[in-house]
Amino acid sequence: MSRIRIVPINAIPSDFLSRLGLCLEERFLFPAQTARTLSVSHSVVNTQRGQMFLSTLAAKIVRAYSSEAGLLLAITDFDLYKTGHRFLFGDADQQQRLAVVSLHRLRPEFYGEDSDANLLFQRSLKECVHELGHAMGLKHCFNARCAMYDSNSIFETDNKVAHFCELCEKRSRARR
Numbered sequence: 589m590s591r592i593r594i595v596p597i598n599a600i601p602s603d604f605l606s607r608l609g610l611c612l613e614e615r616f617l618f619p620a621q622t623a624r625t626l627s628v629s630h631s632v633v634n635t636q637r638g639q640m641f642l643s644t645l646a647a648k649i650v651r652a653y654s655s656e657a658g659l660l661l662a663i664t665d666f667d668l669y670k671t672g673h674r675f676l677f678g679d680a681d682q683q684q685r686l687a688v689v690s691l692h693r694l695r696p697e698f699y700g701e702d703s704d705a706n707l708l709f710q711r712s713l714k715e716c717v718h719e720l721g722h723a724m725g726l727k728h729c730f731n732a733r734c735a736m737y738d739s740n741s742i743f744e745t746d747n748k749v750a751h752f753c754e755l756c757e758k759r760s761r762a763r764r
């Protein structure tokens with residue numbers, strides 16, 4: 589698990605991705621690089637829900653990138669769902685070493701608020717740390733401030749920090 593490759597799904601601003609990469613390197617202590625963009629057609633969106641089925645997207649990512657040399661972290665603007673979940677901020681698969689984070693519901697605009705690039709970045713970082721934690725095999729944490737806390741609303745995301753608590757940090761170090 590020697591590196592993180594950040595996979596932009598369609599157009600994601602490159603300054604956002606490079607800032608994200610730097611912050612993830614600082615936390616996980618291995619290199620994070622932006623990989624080539626994966627183009628995914630909007631025709632894949634479930635028109636009734638206006639959302640994309642997570643497994644459809646995950647299969648495309650796994651097909652396009654080999655995860656042999658590390659963890660894959662896909663960033664998308666698509667609104668995601670899976671069976672039993674109305675929506676997802678993100679998801680991860682430890683076997684496939686894949687983490688996916690959707691920016692859709694992290695944008696203040698989604699909640700009728702003014703756009704705020706810094707708030708969007710902080711929320712995204714928290715969810716990326718969370719999903720990468722899962723991809724490394726970490727489970728949810730009961731500490732509401734810990735990045736591994738399972739947030740089901742944007743309030744819970746805003747309430748947690750972009751770091752692991754002491755316990756989760758120890759667990760993640762053991763898996764690096």
Ligand SMILES: [Zn+2]
Pocket residue numbers: 718722728737738
């Ligand atoms: Zn989770």
Ligand SMILES: [Zn+2]
Pocket residue numbers: 729730731734735736737752753754755756757
């Ligand atoms: Zn924790």
